[in-house]
Amino acid sequence: MIKIYPYELELGKMNRLRVVKAVDFGMYLDGGDAGEILLPARYVPEGCSVGDELDVFLYLDSEERLVATTQTPLAQVGDFAYLQVAWVNNYGAFLDWGLMKDLFVPFREQKLKMQRGRSYIVHLHIDEESYRLMASAKVEHYLSDEMPPYSEGDEVQVLVWQKTDLGFKVIVDNRFSGLVYDNDLFRPLHTGDRMQAYIKQVRPDGKLDVTLQKQGREAVDDFSQVLLEHLQHNAGRTSLCDKSPAEEIYAMFGVSKKVFKKAVGDLYKKRLIEITDEGLRLV
Numbered sequence: 001m002i003k004i005y006p007y008e009l010e011l012g013k014m015n016r017l018r019v020v021k022a023v024d025f026g027m028y029l030d031g032g033d034a035g036e037i038l039l040p041a042r043y044v045p046e047g048c049s050v051g052d053e054l055d056v057f058l059y060l061d062s063e064e065r066l067v068a069t070t071q072t073p074l075a076q077v078g079d080f081a082y083l084q085v086a087w088v089n090n091y092g093a094f095l096d097w098g099l100m101k102d103l104f105v106p107f108r109e110q111k112l113k114m115q116r117g118r119s120y121i122v123h124l125h126i127d128e129e130s131y132r133l134m135a136s137a138k139v140e141h142y143l144s145d146e147m148p149p150y151s152e153g154d155e156v157q158v159l160v161w162q163k164t165d166l167g168f169k170v171i172v173d174n175r176f177s178g179l180v181y182d183n184d185l186f187r188p189l190h191t192g193d194r195m196q197a198y199i200k201q202v203r204p205d206g207k208l209d210v211t212l213q214k215q216g217r218e219a220v221d222d223f224s225q226v227l228l229e230h231l232q233h234n235a236g237r238t239s240l241c242d243k244s245p246a247e248e249i250y251a252m253f254g255v256s257k258k259v260f261k262k263a264v265g266d267l268y269k270k271r272l273i274e275i276t277d278e279g280l281r282l283v
Helices: 216-232 246-253 257-269
Strands: 002-004 007-009 014-023 026-030 036-040 053-060 066-069 080-088 092-096 103-106 119-126 133-136 155-163 167-172 176-181 194-202 208-211 273-276 279-282
Touching: 014 036, 036 053, 080 155, 119 155, 155 176, 167 208, 216 246, 216 257, 216 279, 246 257, 257 273
Parallel strands: 036 066, 103 133, 176 208
Antiparallel strands: 002 007, 014 026, 014 053, 026 036, 053 066, 080 092, 080 119, 092 103, 119 133, 155 167, 155 194, 167 176, 194 208, 273 279
């Protein structure tokens, strides 16, 4: 972070800066002690004028000059992301991250030699020696080794990292490593998927077991209400029942067959639904 009164500029992140000068080729933004920062004309919003404040992303151009853009990259410094290789050369690979200047991954930061057209999970950071924005495929080096501050049932956001013999490794809240076990899966997962998940267990060593749906009675109660409302808004009927394929249940409701069956049983015991040969029907 570059501390500049009255701003704190963050290279590789979004910053709010004031327009101080208009020129034929763009606008200059107030960068404090870093000097005026060019926002090229192609990125200047319509109607923008001197004195306006803009949210811009700061990076170094091909000549290592600080430059701004109103484009939003697919990831910022400190993020983990799933990005595609745009091209490679003798120095490394370059990833498409939504900006005109591609993101560099030197060979030393690649686990296997990256191939053009393929996508990889990487971490974005600023190189301490060159101060350049770059990415690394050695993801495990950038995950926190602190004890995760979670409890069972906490809601988290995960990025699917890689398949293992036990299940899928995931990156939890852009910070911690977690694992979704195969026996907890009720839908296909792919590297790069992002989704909401829940903490199943925090192990003594800090490792996280993660599940894609709420656990226990809370999950059943929540979905029982969802199923009831679905029936109420669909003429009191659905063709799905506890014998329907798990894939069809997930496609319709986004839950496992186990949770679906428990919710059906719950509503049936409360005499709110009937189970027929055609599916479920409100009483």
